[in-house]
Amino acid sequence: MKITQIEAIPFAIPYRKPLRFASGEVHVADHVLVRVHTDEGLVGTAEAPPRPYTYGETQQSIVAVIGKVFTPQITGLSPLERQQVHARLDRTVGNPTAKAAIDMALWDIIGQAARMPVSELLGGWSDAMRVSHMVGFAPTQEMVAEAERIRDTYGITTFKVKVGRQPYTQDVEACRALRAALGEDVSLYIDGNRGWSASDSARALRDMVDLNLDFAEELCPADDVLGRRWLVSQSTIPFVADESVPTPADVTRELLAGSATAISVKTARTGFTASSRVVNQCEAMGVEVVIGNQIDGQIGTLCAVAFGAAHRATTRRAGELSNFLDMADDLLAEPLVISDGTLRVRPGTGLGLAIDPDKLARYRQDR
Template identity: 30%
Template sequence: MRITAIRATPVAVPYRTDEVWAFGRRRGLVSVLVEVDTDEGLTGLGEAAAHPSAGTVLGALSSLEPLVVGADPLRIEQLIQRIDVVGTWHHMGASSPAVAAVETACWDLLGKSCGLPVHAFFGGRFRDEVEFFHYVAADGPDAVKEEGRRAAGAGAGTCYLKIGADELATDVERVAALRDGAGPDMAIRVDANEALSPGAALRAVRALEPYGLELVEQPVSGRNLSEMAYVRSRIDTPLLANEASWTRSDQLAVLQHGAADAVSADQQMDGGLLNLKRSAGICEAAGVPVVKHSLGELGVALAAATHVIAATPNFRFANQAYGALLTDDIVEGRFGGPLEHYTRGRLPVPEGPGLGVRLDPDKVDRYAGLYRTAAHDFTFHDPGALRRAPALPKR
């Protein structure tokens, strides 16, 4: 079998409510769907998060073609080494989502060619379903409280809330509202996205801990691991690395510095599913659990990650997905997509050959059209945030 072409389709899918973080907002997400064609008539599916933009991903995919077309897609290690070493892509950075999408499509092809689900190649199912957190993206405390009620009513076990407001009192008010709405049994994870200095992080976490935090994600810069270790040593809530831990090399450094109690990993930021499995192994050797991060993804990338998580014991916390925000998806059936497709915050592991999901052509056409006409509405370039000239850290 040989790869004959790579086809890419950017799509924009709206949220039901804006995704808000410390430095802006967006009203939906953009992903680039990738189809890898072969000379045997099989097509593999992949998906690249539009990070830092869809244009960057499309440019990377175009540059990848000479390294990929003509290759055997079932020799995945060899193909990725060709990209990394011959193509000198081993310092990937912003090009990583494109590489990950191609690698995912090759796993899909392998599964389809063998009639087996992808998780069979990663050790087989350790669990039959995968837990994801409920993303609470509401602004004011009343809306946060109501979203907490929605999460509890849907049976979710973990709520995720962004912090890092201009004033600490705003964060405290929102976390208190979430606890009130979600009830005493809900795990609450907060994420500052590096918005705080060490002193501000200590004050914030101590002010929020009375509301019962599960994890505090990346409260300070991910580029200063000594700073992270300092904060970790002075709070009671476990610290989750994210911006500090996007690649296996980053994760190893985090562990060596004792800078986190749990580590976030993302196949999109480190070249694919095999490296996601490797990340979990590195963390397991250090006695540290791993959490799946998402830059914003639809059903193809979500299914791919679900296969690896299902086959890997060290994913012990709820993982990141966008079911609480998405209005729709681009795959057939009920995998991924809006919250009503989840059961108690969980998704079943797909059992069909390969990734076990198929694109819905009508939805792909619809959301590809939306990307063409309104892509600028789906970025984090919030005009209000731009006028405030934001900088890290905020306080």
């Protein structure tokens, strides 16, 4: 079986409301559908969500690098030759979500060829994950109302609170209001998207010590090397590295430097192959992992739950698997369903996904 073609189809689906956080805001899911074709008729599918304010990729750059650089490099290889594929992709620096989408699409093909679910091939620990929901920047009462609606509608009891605005007023106030409204049975953690300084972070965490936060994620800039070490050294809760660890090498650097004590794993950024390496690294070093979200659509979320459910380490915490709820529509023929706070792996071979051709025709941007 050989790779014969790679499609990179730009599509755009609006969000029901803007998603706002310290590093930017998103109004439209302008993603790229990636489909890898083989000479035996099997097609692997994944999604590449560009985040220019984090990784420098745009929808146009993903389409271009896949079409003009990656496709000529890996056409003719077998999907099983993953080491060869990655060696050729890595000749080009950067472009993490473009590479990750190709990797996941290849795993989809391998699962179909083996007549097995990808999640079982990756580890097969479970067939479901608990779900965490992100609450973005908004007036405090709107944030509380959204969290209560998500809890009551979907049974979700873990919430990531976006911080990174004014730490001593807006952010702390929002966290306190959420804890008061949701009670102690709900898990809360915060994500600063590098919006605070180290000193602001330290003061804000002292002000919230009674809120029983599970952990804190990327509160201050990744290049504030000494500030991050100082902050992490005095923290009583785990510090999660996210944007600062786009590669396994970055994971090693941040952990050994004392700049983080937990790692966010995003399949949209490291695919299945490199994400497995990250999880293995963290397990070997006794470090917790969390399945993060790149504001993925349902395709990306399906990939994330397939990977997260496959590993014991990634099922210990709720995964960030609900951002697709904020999208006005999606491309899957059979939409994902969150029930009792849980998202299940899609049954079937490969990733078990099918694209609705009418929806793809409606939202694609290249015709």
